[in-house]
Amino acid sequence: GAGVSQSPRYKVAKRGQDVALRCDPISGHVSLFWYQQALGQGPEFLTYFQNEAQLDKSGLPSDRFFAERPEGSVSTLKIQRTQQEDSAVYLCASSLGGPGTSGYTFGSGTRLTVV
Amino acid sequence: ELKVEQNPLFLSMQEGKNYTIYCNYSTTSDRLYWYRQDPGKSLESLFVLLSNGAVKQEGRLMASLDTKARLSTLHITAAVHDLSATYFCAANNAGNMLTFGGGTRLMVKP
Numbered sequence: 223g224a225g226v227s228q229s230p231r232y233k234v235a236k237r238g239q240d241v242a243l244r245c246d247p248i249s250g251h252v253s254l255f256w257y258q259q260a261l262g263q264g265p266e267f268l269t270y271f272q273n274e275a276q277l278d279k280s281g282l283p284s285d286r287f288f289a290e291r292p293e294g295s296v297s298t299l300k301i302q303r304t305q306q307e308d309s310a311v312y313l314c315a316s317s318l319g320g321p322g323t324s325g326y327t328f329g330s331g332t333r334l335t336v337v
Numbered sequence: 338e339l340k341v342e343q344n345p346l347f348l349s350m351q352e353g354k355n356y357t358i359y360c361n362y363s364t365t366s367d368r369l370y371w372y373r374q375d376p377g378k379s380l381e382s383l384f385v386l387l388s389n390g391a392v393k394q395e396g397r398l399m400a401s402l403d404t405k406a407r408l409s410t411l412h413i414t415a416a417v418h419d420l421s422a423t424y425f426c427a428a429n430n431a432g433n434m435l436t437f438g439g440g441t442r443l444m445v446k447p
Contacts, residue, residue, distance in 0.1 A: 240373065255434060262339075264378070264425050264437030278434065313379065317433075325370055328380040 226329035243332045247316030257313040258284045304336045342437035358411040360426035369409045370427045416445045
């Protein structure tokens with residue numbers, strides 16, 4: 223597609239519920255990143271894929287967070303047993319290669335609210 | 338661990354004025370990025386700075402990079418209301434992920 227597509231755009235979850243957030247990167251982009259952006263703050267790194275391989279998951283805040291990209295294109299970020307502190311905007315970004323000189327293209331994000 | 342700090346965090350300025358946003362980073366970085374974010378929107382790439390002394394300009398915005406000082410600046414010339422947004426700088430080192438600053442919320446008043 224023309225850009226990075228994320229769905230749903232908004233998600234309200236009850237505490238303890240599991241959620242799945244989807245990212246559809248730009249076609250052909252090798253690298254895919256997930257970031258978490260709390261209100262009024264800069265995005266914070268969660269995890270990075272190169273094709274289907276998850277090369278870095280050091281930013282995932284707990285074992286309740288899990289990400290996958292099984293066929294090297296669409297990625298899903300899953301959060302189990304959601305807590306209020308998980309409320310944030312989750313941004314997905316893709317890049318053609320590694321640290322591309324053109325930067326990273328970000329999606330519009332999924333705003334997760336845990337009540 | 339790479340840390341990125343921006344200042345000011347909030348900037349209110351009048352149309353027609355000039356101002357500079359500063360971005361300091363703590364360790365050697367391969368590249369420095371500037372992004373713009375409007376409320377409720379995603380991040381729009383503004384500049385990618387690749388080397389020491391790099392300067393890029395687009396309209397009323399100009400970004401520069403001093404790798405020796407570990408400092409990047411975003412200069413705003415003759416601000417207009419449309420520039421009101423939050424501006425983030427970000428750096429990356431040996432890894433592929435970006436480390437972002439806390440953002441500078443810019444408000445340009447008529």
